[in-house]
Amino acid sequence: MTPWRWVGLVAVVAIACFSTWKVDAWxxxxxxxxxxxxxxxxxxxxxxxxxxxSEKARQDxxxxxxxxxxxxADAIHQKQKDDxxxxxxxxxxxxxxxxxxxLLADKSVLNARLAQRGKTINDLVDLLAELRSEADGYAGELAAALAASRRAGFSCERSYDALTAYSR
Structure with missing residues (x-):
């Protein structure tokens, strides 16, 4: 083979390799x-x-x-009603x-009236009246404490339910 043929063959192979490389690169x-x-x-x-x-978490x-x-707000409203x-x-x-x-002040007047009829009022009336008065006072205090406890319990329960409802 002549050298020009070799050069032509090398040139054709070089062009084929370059073309293949360009097509692969593309x-x-x-x-x-x-x-x-x-x-x-x-x-x-x-x-x-x-x-x-993020928006869903913010909305939740x-x-x-x-x-x-x-x-x-419900607890405050309930407290106002309870108060x-x-x-x-x-x-x-x-x-x-x-x-x-x-009545205790009028007891002496009543005692005098009853004494005229032959009856007497003893100290039991005083004791019963005082006991009833104290019992009513304690009942009011206990009712207020019970209402506050009940209100706090319901508020706690509603808060817990509200928080757990969103985590389900």
Whole structure:
């Protein structure tokens, strides 16, 4: 073979190798561009999912806080009702004590009237009146304590239920 044929053959092989290399580079570049596009879409999907999860968590927290605030408002309202009832019971107790004192003050007048009829009032009336007055006072205090305990228990229970409802 002549040297020009060798040069031509080498040139054809070199052009074929260069062409193959360029076609492969172009294919890999296209594959790389496709992978970059897929990666960007995946990152966008992850960012969207993170934003949605964050918004859902924020909404859940807002709902929990709103529920707890409602429980707190209900407890305050119930306390006001219980306090009004306790004040009414204290007023009734004070009225009853005043009536008891009036009866004890009128006891001497009644004793004189009954003595004219041959009857007497003994100290048992004094004891019973005082015991009843003290019992009414203690009952009012116990009712107020029971109402406060009941109100606190219901508030605690509603708060717990509100928090566990969102975690299910």
């Amino acid at each position: 294919r890999y570049g296209k594959q790389l561009a496709d992978l970059n596009a897929t990666h960007r879409l995946a990152l966008a999907d992850i960012a969207t999912a993170a934003t949605e999860a 927290e807002w709902n929990r806080q709103r529920t707890i605030d409602q429980v707190r 009004a009832l306790a004040a009414e019971q204290r007023a009734d107790n004070d009225s009853l004590r005043d009536q008891t004192r009036q």
